[in-house]
Amino acid sequence: MSSAQIQNLSSLIVAIGVGLCATFGAQLTPKTLDAVTADLVSTHQLKEGQTSESRPTPEVEEPSARVMTWWSRAALPFGGGLLLIFLGSMMARRAKHALIHLTGDGEGGGAEVNLAHTLGVVIRTLDEIFKRTQSEEWSQLLAEIKIEIEEIQTSHLEPLIENRERIKAELGMELFIDIFGPIAQGERKLNRAWAACVDKHSNEAVTSLQSAYVSFQSALQGAVQTES
């Protein structure tokens, strides 16, 4: 059985478990059912403009007594449902772990992206932009730089972000945070540079691109260290 099939099967098991738990969790105790019924009848009569019949108000259980009564009636199917949820979840965890290594995002939807390589490409592109600013009037380049930022975002950063589940699984949570924190910061600074380009504010565009560059460098160092 493939990992994807195991994942589907485990989802089904969890769904059955939740269904069992929720169905028996929803069951009302006899006294609660009487109280709910009395409430519905009086609301209905009020809505229909009928005079409410003088029925005795049903006794309402104390909350703790209600819990005990419910548990004594639903414990077995509810517990069975819980077991299915845990069983399915464990299967799903194993299958997802295997699938992440195969497809990148654990859902079979994305191609694998190399973290260090992608960051290197982003940094080189930013380098190119800066080199051009040495020879050309910076403020004249804003419209072109805006397009280049959009290209970095869609072609490099988005696929990288889509792969974050695989990267997280490979690196572990702490290293993932150490590397993805600066990536997200660099992404935000790029977005700011984009906004500055639209607002035709060249100084802010420069500053933001520099900040983005520093953030991506920091992420790349982390990625290279991890690989080595």
Add this chain to the structure above:
Amino acid sequence: MSSDLTSLPPPQKNTGEKPYRELTLISVILGVMIGALMNAAFVYIALKLGFSLGGSTVAAIIGFGVLRAFVDGSSIIENNINQTIASGVNNASAGVVFTLPALFLMGAEFSPWSAMLSAVAGTFLGIVIIIPLRKQMIEFERLRFPSGIAVASLLRSPGAGARQAKLLAAGFIIATFFHVISEVTGFSDLNLGGSLGIPPYFPIVLGVSFASVGAGMLAGGGGLPFVAGGVLAWWIISPMVTQLGWLPSPEALSLPANDPKVLELQGAALYKAMLRPLGIGTLIGGAMAGVVASLPALRGALKSLSSAAQTGVGGGSDELTAKSLGTAAISAFGLLFIAAIMASSTLSIMECALIAVVGFLWLILAGLVVAQATGVTDISPLSGMSLIGVTLMYFLSGGDSVVAVILGVAVCVGIGQCADMMSDLKAGHLIGASPRSQQLAQLCLSWVGVPVAVGVLYLLWTPDGGGFGPGAASGLSAPQGDALQGILKGLASGDAPLDKYISGAIIGLSLGAFPISGLGVLIGLAMYLPFSVTLTYAVGSVIAIGLERSKGRSWMGSNVVPFAAGLIIGEALTSITAVLIRLSV
């Protein structure tokens, strides 16, 4: 390997250029003014209709017009600050109006100052507790926050290009057109199941809401667990419970077995007494599991915040420091404690302290639930979470309704701020705003909304029956306050669905073992909501999944995002306009 940027001479800077505009005086003044106006209007709307409205899009559009027209060199990010402040100031309207009117309606005596203090405390607490989760929710988990994306699309529109502007406009027109038709005809649900003769305990009902479709489109495959929760609740549990005979029988309802009203009343019992409280419990359990799962990321975020003042790297200098947040949290807790003392004439200082601590802890958990739910679906279970908060306070105070509601105001306002702050930070991330500026602006100014909301409430309340009090001469029925009053009366008679809350919480906690983040919260939310909302959202999700498979992910970003944002903005603005027209007529 690339060359080191620092080895290059710096690019030529434009020395004549003014600093880039972000947190400016005009953005602050404009934000407070728009927020206060929306706040007053929405208090009135909520007293009359029972629901409030989000104001981020309105603030962004007004800010766009004013800043571009009157301020030389205004920026996209400056407008983001205006919109952040306005939505923060407006936020208090929902929190105050959903809770405080219950005390007016009960004829309880209370100090308005205690309510005001409590709401201000809730405002500060809501903001400071959610800020450390920005990295986890926005940068690592990448929650969508559809309204945040919609606002960012609006803010980015000057540079987004003609094609994306057209798509945004197309979404706007479609949502507006259908919402106007829905408003004029009163046609709000498309009951497909009913027209096919399918019984109502297996509902197939679509809501006429293109904003829900848009939210589903933005969530795409990420919204599927929410849809699955709805399917489970309404297509599996509902028919099973009905067939097992666990709902009130026709005889008990004093109606003939074939009377269509039987199914209607059974549906009401299923939703109100079973699925809704079970959903609330699942939300709580799911949030607790989420807290455990996100502990490593939370630790990382706190580490980053605490290094802010010293290092200025790794995102630290972009956030308010841990010290600032801690100081604000302690001060706000002090206000909450004083509010508890002022609200109660019988409780000891220790009892008041205990209530304030529990209220604070509940606010943290409920804030996480609401932020997570809003992050994936754009739907906030605010009233359910506030209701539990009031219930907790009620029991802790030994049945003191005044203390319960006064502290409930803090919880309701606070959890609203959590969702709003996170949505604004998402919009800010997408346009490159500094989180620190946004956090500072919202933290320092959102409290302004509290005196506005409480003041308008007092203005509209007249004890002789002219306002929303007994007699309701002005037609202000305060439905949410009235419902809370009913619940408090129920609690006084011992009626609290603790069994449902506990069983739901166990389900939510156990779902924490499944490798999908926030699964318990999404399943709980789906149980908590009517199915028409979930099914409409599902349509958007399925469309997005289909388009992504055929067109690819990058096509989605440049085409579906602006279109879906247009759908959300169109419906939000049309709703507000329709409500204002209806009220003026």
